[in-house]
Every structure is written in C-alpha cells, then in structure tokens.
Amino acid sequence: MAEAQSVQNLRKGYKAFAEGDMEALAEIISEAAVWHIPGKSPLAGDYKGRDAIFGYFAKLMEVTGGTFKAELVHALGDDSFAVALQRSTATAQGRAYTGTDVLVDRIENGSAVETWVYLENQDLFDELLS
Numbered sequence: 001m002a003e004a005q006s007v008q009n010l011r012k013g014y015k016a017f018a019e020g021d022m023e024a025l026a027e028i029i030s031e032a033a034v035w036h037i038p039g040k041s042p043l044a045g046d047y048k049g050r051d052a053i054f055g056y057f058a059k060l061m062e063v064t065g066g067t068f069k070a071e072l073v074h075a076l077g078d079d080s081f082a083v084a085l086q087r088s089t090a091t092a093q094g095r096a097y098t099g100t101d102v103l104v105d106r107i108e109n110g111s112a113v114e115t116w117v118y119l120e121n122q123d124l125f126d127e128l129l130s
Contacts, residue, residue: 004076004077004078004079004082005079005110006077006078006079006081006082006105006107006110006112007075007076007077007082009028009082009110009111009112010072010075010077010082010084010105011072011075012024012027012028013025013028013029013112014070014071014072014084014086016028017057017070018069018070018071022054025054026050028111028112029050029053029111029112030050030108030111030112030113031049031050032048032049032050032113033049033050033053033111033112033113033114033115034046034047034048034049034113034114034115035047035052035053035056035114035115035117036114036115036116036117037056037117038117038118038119038122039119039122039125039126039129040126040130041125041126041127041128041129041130042129042130043056043059043060043063043129044126060090060129063092063128063129064090064091064092064128064129065091065092067089067090067091067092068088068089068090069088069089069090070086070087070088070101071086071087071088071089072084072085072086073085073086073087073100077105077107078107079107080106080107081104081105081106081107082104082105082107082112083102083103083104083105084102084103084105085100085101085102086100086101086102086103087099087100087101088100088101088119090125090128091128092128092129093127093128095124095127095128097121097124097125097128099119099120099121099124099125100120101117101118101119101120102117102118103115103116103117103118104116104118
C-alpha cells in the first residue's frame, strides 16, 4: 500500500524544519494556512498565513536559543487529514522541555491548510516560552 501524500508531506516537512529549509516548507504549507498554537505563553494563538507561521517558527527558535527540535515519531493520514506524533525538545530560561506532542493537519488539494498543535505538558511549555 502506497503512503498517502499527506504523510509524505509530513516527512518532507519535518526534514525541512530540521534543516531550516523554509523553501521546502513553503512547498507543503499553503500560503493561506492557519496554525493554532495552544497555551498561555506569548507565542500562543492563531497564526494566519504562511508568513505568520514562519514568523512563529522564528520566534520559537529565538526564545529557545535555537534548541527547539521536533522529531517525527509516527505519521498517518489520508486525503483529508494528517496526524504527526512528534518528540519535541527545547531549553529556555534554564528549563528543559521534552514531550510527545501531536500535530493534526487538515488537508486540501494535497497541502496542509490548518494545523492544530497539542502538547504533552502545556504548562511546562508555557513556562519555557514566557
């Protein structure tokens, strides 16, 4: 059975993120995409549009001193949704975060148009980013 295009895109996206390849990310994140970042930190909220999402990535790296990493553990998907189970790590303000987090993408025409992020330890992540 062939792997769904949405799962292939997840794999490509995680590789691109790890390498800081925004050009490759731009190929799979719709220009009008929306990301929903939970929590109470200054980075929480809805990011509308690829530029805003990339701005979120930049802020996340800035706040964590470039230590934020997201490793894809498992991916599943079809033509409508893709789900990534990721191992997230980061250090900020002398504290460390390690979590098994989940990202859910809504897919249209092969691209992620909306993403919801769910963190294993939201309170700790909020503290790290505040």
